[in-house]
Amino acid sequence: MEPKVLTGEHFINGDTACAEGAIAAGCTFFGAYPITPATEVAERMAERLPDLGGVFIQMEDEIAAITSILGAAWTGAKTMTATSGPGFSLMMETVGLAVVTETPCVVVNVQRGGPSTGLPTMGAQADMMQARWGSHGDYEIIAIAPSSPQEMFDLTILAFNLSETYRVPVFIMSDEVVGHMSEKVVIPKESKIKTVSRPRPSGRKDRFKPYKPGPNGVPPMPTIGEGYNVHVTGLTHDEQGYPVMSVDTQKEMMTRLLGKIRNNLNDIIRTEAYLLEDADIVIVSYGVSARTSYTAVDMLRETGIRAGLLRLITVWPFPEDQIRELAKKVKGFVTVEINMGQISREVERCAGSRVPSYLVGHAGGTVITPDAVIQKIKEVF
Amino acid sequence: MATATRQIKAKSAPAEDVMKHPLEDLIRTERIPHIWCPGCGIGTVFSACLSAIQQTGIDYGKFSMVSGIGCSGRGAGYVRLDSFHTTHGRAIPFATGIKMADPSVNVIVFSGDGDLFAIGGNHFIHAARRNMDITVICINNFIYGMTGGQVAATTPHMAKSATTPYGNPDSPFNLPMLAIASGATYVARWTMIHSRDLTNAFVEAINHRGFSFIEVLSPCPINYARRNKIKTMDMVRQFQNNTIIKNHADPSEMDIDFQKGVVLGKFIDIDRPTPDEILAGMRAQRNNS
Numbered sequence: 001m002e003p004k005v006l007t008g009e010h011f012i013n014g015d016t017a018c019a020e021g022a023i024a025a026g027c028t029f030f031g032a033y034p035i036t037p038a039t040e041v042a043e044r045m046a047e048r049l050p051d052l053g054g055v056f057i058q059m060e061d062e063i064a065a066i067t068s069i070l071g072a073a074w075t076g077a078k079t080m081t082a083t084s085g086p087g088f089s090l091m092m093e094t095v096g097l098a099v100v101t102e103t104p105c106v107v108v109n110v111q112r113g114g115p116s117t118g119l120p121t122m123g124a125q126a127d128m129m130q131a132r133w134g135s136h137g138d139y140e141i142i143a144i145a146p147s148s149p150q151e152m153f154d155l156t157i158l159a160f161n162l163s164e165t166y167r168v169p170v171f172i173m174s175d176e177v178v179g180h181m182s183e184k185v186v187i188p189k190e191s192k193i194k195t196v197s198r199p200r201p202s203g204r205k206d207r208f209k210p211y212k213p214g215p216n217g218v219p220p221m222p223t224i225g226e227g228y229n230v231h232v233t234g235l236t237h238d239e240q241g242y243p244v245m246s247v248d249t250q251k252e253m254m255t256r257l258l259g260k261i262r263n264n265l266n267d268i269i270r271t272e273a274y275l276l277e278d279a280d281i282v283i284v285s286y287g288v289s290a291r292t293s294y295t296a297v298d299m300l301r302e303t304g305i306r307a308g309l310l311r312l313i314t315v316w317p318f319p320e321d322q323i324r325e326l327a328k329k330v331k332g333f334v335t336v337e338i339n340m341g342q343i344s345r346e347v348e349r350c351a352g353s354r355v356p357s358y359l360v361g362h363a364g365g366t367v368i369t370p371d372a373v374i375q376k377i378k379e380v381f
Numbered sequence: 382m383a384t385a386t387r388q389i390k391a392k393s394a395p396a397e398d399v400m401k402h403p404l405e406d407l408i409r410t411e412r413i414p415h416i417w418c419p420g421c422g423i424g425t426v427f428s429a430c431l432s433a434i435q436q437t438g439i440d441y442g443k444f445s446m447v448s449g450i451g452c453s454g455r456g457a458g459y460v461r462l463d464s465f466h467t468t469h470g471r472a473i474p475f476a477t478g479i480k481m482a483d484p485s486v487n488v489i490v491f492s493g494d495g496d497l498f499a500i501g502g503n504h505f506i507h508a509a510r511r512n513m514d515i516t517v518i519c520i521n522n523f524i525y526g527m528t529g530g531q532v533a534a535t536t537p538h539m540a541k542s543a544t545t546p547y548g549n550p551d552s553p554f555n556l557p558m559l560a561i562a563s564g565a566t567y568v569a570r571w572t573m574i575h576s577r578d579l580t581n582a583f584v585e586a587i588n589h590r591g592f593s594f595i596e597v598l599s600p601c602p603i604n605y606a607r608r609n610k611i612k613t614m615d616m617v618r619q620f621q622n623n624t625i626i627k628n629h630a631d632p633s634e635m636d637i638d639f640q641k642g643v644v645l646g647k648f649i650d651i652d653r654p655t656p657d658e659i660l661a662g663m664r665a666q667r668n669n670s
Contacts, residue, residue, distance in 0.1 A: 001667065029482050031474075050664050055481045057656070060507040064474035067467065071447070071478025074465070075486070079478075097468050224463040224479060224486055225442045231409070231458055233466035242412060243458065243466075 001051045005190040014152040014178040015040035015082075017185045018108055019048065021156030022080050024187070026195050027106070028054035029079040031068035033061055033087060036120040037176040038110035041082035062087035066094045070103045074232070076223035078160055078197075082108035084176075085118060085127055089134070095169055096135035097234045099257065102167035102211070102219065104198055106159045109171060110179035113364035123176030124364030125287055126339035131171045132316050138254060140261035142268060143171040143316035145286035149183045155313065161196035162268060166260050167218050173315060175338065177288040177367055201228065209239040211253075217260040261317055270313035271322060275301065279308025281381055282326050284347050285336040286312040289368055293336045296373035305377065315343065323350035331381060333357040336373055338364055356380070407431045407441070409461050416455055420613045422573035422599030423453050426520050429576050430491060431460065433583030437487075444487045447476040449501060452526040452601075453493035453519075460491075470501030473508045476515045484514070484657035487587055494521040494535040498554055502534070509563035512591045514655040518583070519556065519594070520573075522601035530604030537637065541608050557648050558632035560594040567593035569647040570635070572620035573600070582647065591655050598643070619643075 005024045012020070019041050022030070030049060032042035046056040055072070059065040062083050069079035083091065088109045098105055111127050113119025127134075131143045142162050146155045156172060163170040201208055201220035210230040213219050222228040235243035236250045261268065275297055276282065285293040290311045300307040310326065312319065323333070323346075332355045335344035344359035351357045360368060360376045402408070408431065417423050434444055441462060448457035450469035457464040467475045476488040490497075497505055497519050508515065524542060525531040532542040532549050535556070539548035560568045567589040571579040579597060586593035598620060600606055602613040623639040628646040635644050654662075 029478070031478065050660065051667055053664065055660065057477070057481055059474060059477070060503050063471060064477070064504055064507070067471040067474035068478035068481070070467075071465070071475035071480075072482035073478075074463070075479055075483035077482045079482075093468055094471065222463075224445050224483065227442055229461050229463060231464050231466070233458065234468055235466065242409075 002048070004052055005193065006187050007189050008187060010185045010187065011182055012149060012185050013040060013180055013182045014146070014149040014174060015110060015180065016044045017149040017152040018082070018156050018172065018174070018179075019044035020185075020187060021153040022106065022160065023048055023052065024153070024190070024193050025078065025157040025160035026197070027078045027080050027160065028052070029069060029072035029077040030054070030056050031065040031072070031079070031081050032056065032058050033065045033083065034058070035062070035084045035087045037112055037179050038082040038084045038108060040179070041108055041110070062090040063094060066091040066105075066107065069105045070094065070098055070101070073103045073105055074224050078104070078164065080106040080108065082110065084110050084112045084120070085114045086116070088127055088130065092130070092134040093136075095141070096137060096139065098169040099135070099139045099141065100234055101232050102221070103169075104163040104167050104221075105169050106156070106163055107169055107171050109173055111173065111175040119365050121176065122365040123288065123367065124338045125173070125175055125289060126342065126364055128173060128315060128337070128339065128342040131173055138258065140258050141169055141171060141316060142166070142261065142314060143173050145173045145312060145315050146178055147287055147290045147311070148178060149181060149185045152178065153185050153187060157193060157195065161194070164196045164198045165218070166264065166268070167198060167221060168260065173287065175288050210241045211237065212239045213256055216264060217256055265317055268314060268317060269319050271319050272311040272313060274309040274311065276308035276310060276326070278306055280306045280331045281308070281377055282330050282333050283307060283309045283336055283373065284312065284323070284333055284343065285309065286315050286343065289336045289338055292368045292370055292373060296336070296370040299370055299374055300377060307377065312343070318346050318350075320350050323347055327351040327354045330355060334360055334373065334377055336360045336368055338362065338368060404428060404431045404435070407434060407461050409459050412459055415459055417452060418603050420600065420602035421452070422522070423456070423520055425573045425576060426518070426579065426597045426599060427456050427459065427491070429579040430456075430489065430518060430583050432580045433587060436580065436584050437587050439487060439587070443485060444489065445479055446489045446491055447472045447479070448490070449492040449496035450527075451493040451496045452522070453491060454496055456491035470496055470499070471504065472496065473501060473504040473515070473517065477508060477513050480513060480515055481657055481660070488515045489587070490515060490517045492519065493526070494519055494523070495525045495533045498556065499534040506559070506563040509560055509565040509592045509594070511656050512564060512566055512653050514591055514657060516583070516586045516589075516593045517595070519596050520599045521556065521596050522599045522605060524601050524605040526601045526604050530608055542605075543608075553637065555632070555636045556596045557594075557635045561632050561649055564592070565594045566591035566649065566651050566653050568649045569594075570596040570598070570645050572598040572624065572645065574617055574620045575645065585647070585650070589650065590658075591653055598637070
């Protein structure tokens with residue numbers, strides 16, 4: 001039997017690396033429904049989890065898959081599901097339940113072309129706004145965009161750590177290209193992998209208030225059977241977890257739920273700057289399109305155009321301050337993403353009227369070429 | 382002297398166990414009064430469920446209750462256990478997650494007919510097919526109560542509802558037949574007036590290894606009975622007079638027709654391996670090989 005952490009060098013695809021990252025992070029429960037191009041995540045989990053004492057269950061649909069991982073999370077398990085566009089749409093109501101009940105879980109979306117059945121075997125990055133706003137009501141979540149199989153491993157661990165720290169669902173917004181490409185993935189020794197577990201309660205069980213926040217706004221989370229007798233509801237609730245239908249309770253609960261993310265941006269947001277220091281033109285990109293963008297920056301630099309790249313490792317919460325700061329000193333922004341304009345709208349919003357902001361995107365099905373980025377930049381600047 | 386003795390008795394406080402509600406340790410008393418309407422049967426079923434939990438003698442810490450949305454779905458909010466009020470229709474997959482991640486927990490799904498069999502119908506048949514070791518209690522009041530009396534998947538043919546003002550064109554599910562056909566290994570039906578049989582059925586269902594399902598017929602005075610010009614007490618009398626207890630009845634006889642007589646009883650109680658047992662077996666086999 002294979003050990004939990006497969007320390008060493010591997011040549012594996014992004015989906016498989018994602019599964020290995022989840023296992024290394026301590027995931028012991030995976031609820032699944034097959035969907036291209038995310039199926040390999042489930043297949044790997046189905047093979048690996050039983051030997052590690054974990055549970056793989058293929059549910060009857062994506063709604064059941066995500067709901068099962070919330071139930072399992074309340075037994076203390078770290079849990080994950082993986083899907084693509086159509087399944088992601090079905091999961092949206094339950095994402096809201098995870099947010100409002102503060103149930104940690106990781107949801108992988110290996111994006112494909114949409115809408116509807118779209119392009120099942122071909123990549124896109126067109127679910128980015130859905131990740132942010134797909135469930136009803138106001139809320140904050142965290143979304144991460146890996147650019148390589150190595151990052152599918154590394155950032156899946158990060159996703160679990162952030163989910164456990166903040167008790168929010170964390171999305172891994174991958175895409176078909178990264179999910180299916182095979183590259184070298186280096187898995188470190190288990191002792192070198194930093195994992196985080198949710199805050200746990202202590203003290204008198206009869207006086208415990210399950211939604212009384214800790215220092216960073218996050219309440220400690222008990223598990224079923226510990227004797228805390230918690231009530232967990234999707235209704236607006238007070239610190240006791242009991243439903244209260246009032247304007248004040250709604251405000252108090254929402255302020256804290258949003259605050260968990262909005263007050264901890266410095267701890268959550270991760271970006272990477274490539275040749276940004278002297279850049280006139282900033283390319284903003286993430287996921288597979290960031291790979292295109294690195295090449296485009298290099299090629300533009302060769303022609304004397306001072307381009308730089310801001311790569312979003314976490315896409316949500318959006319690095320608003322960083323874009324606003326850059327807007328003070330650059331000529332403009334170009335957002336490179338495989339959709340018809342999603343994150344580019346955020347960039348444009350933060351750049352404001354200070355500098356222009358453009359999109360290099362397309363409708364999905366293939367990656368964006370560096371030439372397309374270069375052509376656009378030469379055309380507009 | 383006799384009078385004096387009586388006075389002394391009246392002044393002394395009643396013994397603590399007399400003052401205490403027998404189910405007090407299982408009820409979130411601070412959440413009472415509950416939301417259920419006068420004449421509603423859910424409370425009676427809820428009491429039977431809590432009595433059954435007590436009667437099993439199993440540590441309360443080894444129970445969890447999961448509900449969906451609706452009147453019956455509020456059950457999870459009144460029980461002093463780790464309890465979950467989830468999204469509409471999704472109590473069963475939530476319960477499945479709990480059970481598979483920690484098989485030591487006795488998971489009870491307490492919900493209504495609309496939640497379990499319309500929006501949640503797919504989850505029901507699959508959990509039954511898997512023989513997931515959970516207890517599903519469905520309070521069938523023939524209607525969507527909380528939203529104001531719209532037609533349900535259990536509303537009798539031609540009955541009136543807020544969305545079938547000229548009569549329900551559809552036919553209702555035969556729930557025990559559906560459960561048996563899907564693979565449930567314990568199936569029973571009672572009404573809310575059969576509280577002793579009901580409690581016994583809940584005890585059996587909790588102790589049963591595998592997917593157990595109990596349908597409980599219950600009146601909705603406000604949103605079903607009144608609209609169909611049925612007096613609630615007449616409906617309850619039907620539960621008494623127009624029902625036939627017939628254990629192991631043929632599933633095709635289990636349709637609900639009070640003219641013909643509604644079949645109650647325990648219909649199936651069989652043994653079949655559960656997913657958590659099967660997984661444990663697979664792990665053991667792989668560890669030994």
